[in-house]
Amino acid sequence: MSTLTKVLVVLLTVFSIFLCGIVVTYVANTHDVRERAKTLEQNLQRTRARQDAAIASEEEQKKQLADTKASLGKQVDDLKLLQGQLDAQIDGLKRENTQLVQKLTDMAAVVQTANETLAKMRDQVAVAEQEVTNLRADQANRSKELEETTQALMERTAVIADLQRKSRQLIEEKQGLETQLNQVLQQYGKAPARPRIVTPQRAIVQPVQQTQTPAPVAQTATKDIGLNGRVTQVDMKNHVAAISIGSAAGVREQMKFHVIRGDRFICDVLIFDVDADKAVGVLDLVQTEPQAGDLVATNL
Amino acid sequence: MSPIAQTRGKISPPSNLYTVILAVAFGVVLATAAYVTFACYTQYQTIFTMPR
Numbered sequence: 001m002s003t004l005t006k007v008l009v010v011l012l013t014v015f016s017i018f019l020c021g022i023v024v025t026y027v028a029n030t031h032d033v034r035e036r037a038k039t040l041e042q043n044l045q046r047t048r049a050r051q052d053a054a055i056a057s058e059e060e061q062k063k064q065l066a067d068t069k070a071s072l073g074k075q076v077d078d079l080k081l082l083q084g085q086l087d088a089q090i091d092g093l094k095r096e097n098t099q100l101v102q103k104l105t106d107m108a109a110v111v112q113t114a115n116e117t118l119a120k121m122r123d124q125v126a127v128a129e130q131e132v133t134n135l136r137a138d139q140a141n142r143s144k145e146l147e148e149t150t151q152a153l154m155e156r157t158a159v160i161a162d163l164q165r166k167s168r169q170l171i172e173e174k175q176g177l178e179t180q181l182n183q184v185l186q187q188y189g190k191a192p193a194r195p196r197i198v199t200p201q202r203a204i205v206q207p208v209q210q211t212q213t214p215a216p217v218a219q220t221a222t223k224d225i226g227l228n229g230r231v232t233q234v235d236m237k238n239h240v241a242a243i244s245i246g247s248a249a250g251v252r253e254q255m256k257f258h259v260i261r262g263d264r265f266i267c268d269v270l271i272f273d274v275d276a277d278k279a280v281g282v283l284d285l286v287q288t289e290p291q292a293g294d295l296v297a298t299n300l
Numbered sequence: 301m302s303p304i305a306q307t308r309g310k311i312s313p314p315s316n317l318y319t320v321i322l323a324v325a326f327g328v329v330l331a332t333a334a335y336v337t338f339a340c341y342t343q344y345q346t347i348f349t350m351p352r
Contacts, residue, residue, distance in 0.1 A: 020328045
């Protein structure tokens with residue numbers, strides 16, 4: 001065998017092994033094309049089905065979109081109509097606002113006028129309060145003067161009562177002296193001469209109670225009336241007392257009240273000053289010192 | 301068996317090495333063809349025609 005033949009044998013063998021290795025490797029790495037084709041065809045069918053479904057869905061969505069668009073268009077029309085109505089309402093409200101502003105301005109003017117009037121009235125009230133204060137001060141002064149006058153009157157009444165008491169004592173002394181004189185003159189067969197009245201009698205001041213004069217008309221009247229009350233104040237220094245009833249109950253000047261405490265007779269009160277709800281009188285025939293709370297009555 | 305050897309009278313023993321090599325190459329080619337045939341038939345159910 002020649003060398004060339006040997007070389008060719010070796011080369012043939014090497015290339016055959018190399019080529020067979022390549023073929024085996026290629027075939028071993030080759031996948032099943034038919035299966036792949038089936039798979040691709042199935043995928044294609046699925047994809048077409050999806051495409052059909054997508055197209056149908058797209059059409060449906062387009063239809064829904066058209067419906068929605070129509071609905072929205074209708075809503076837009078309604079909203080435009082509502083906008084027109086609202087614009088009209090806004091115009092009306094603006095007009096009302098203008099009118100209200102005008103009214104507010106007028107009312108502000110009225111309020112301002114009222115405030116000014118109120119300020120004037122307050123000034124007048126202040127002036128009136130000042131006048132009231134002055135009048136109260138004047139009233140207080142006059143009340144004070146009245147109290148002083150009343151005090152002076154009570155003092156003078158007390159003096160009058162004292163003088164009356166002295167007068168009664170003098171009358172009693174006079175009667176005693178006249179009795180003694182009559183007895184003496186009767187022993188000698190003579191009659192006493194009547195005394196002349198030097199001092200004329202005054203019509204204003206009358207003695208409270210005289211033994212020779214009959215009871216005054218007022219006493220008869222008080223007995224007819226039958227008033228009852230209580231002693232409220234007693235002033236033994238001036239021999240005067242105040243009782244709880246006055247002209248409203250029928251008390252009049254020159255009325256005579258009997259002061260009693262239980263069954264005891266205390267004194268008499270001859271009224272000389274009468275108010276609506278109280279009266280003041282001079283104490284007479286004092287048996288015991290009267291006290292506030294003793295009963296007074298015209299009839300025993 | 302070369303002419304030179306024949307001419308010189310030297311007798312060389314016959315060598316079957318290259319025959320073995322050729323046999324191996326043939327076997328390899330044959331095995332490859334069988335494998336390819338088996339693979340085509342298993343995947344396409346045909347050997348010489350185009351698969352449908």
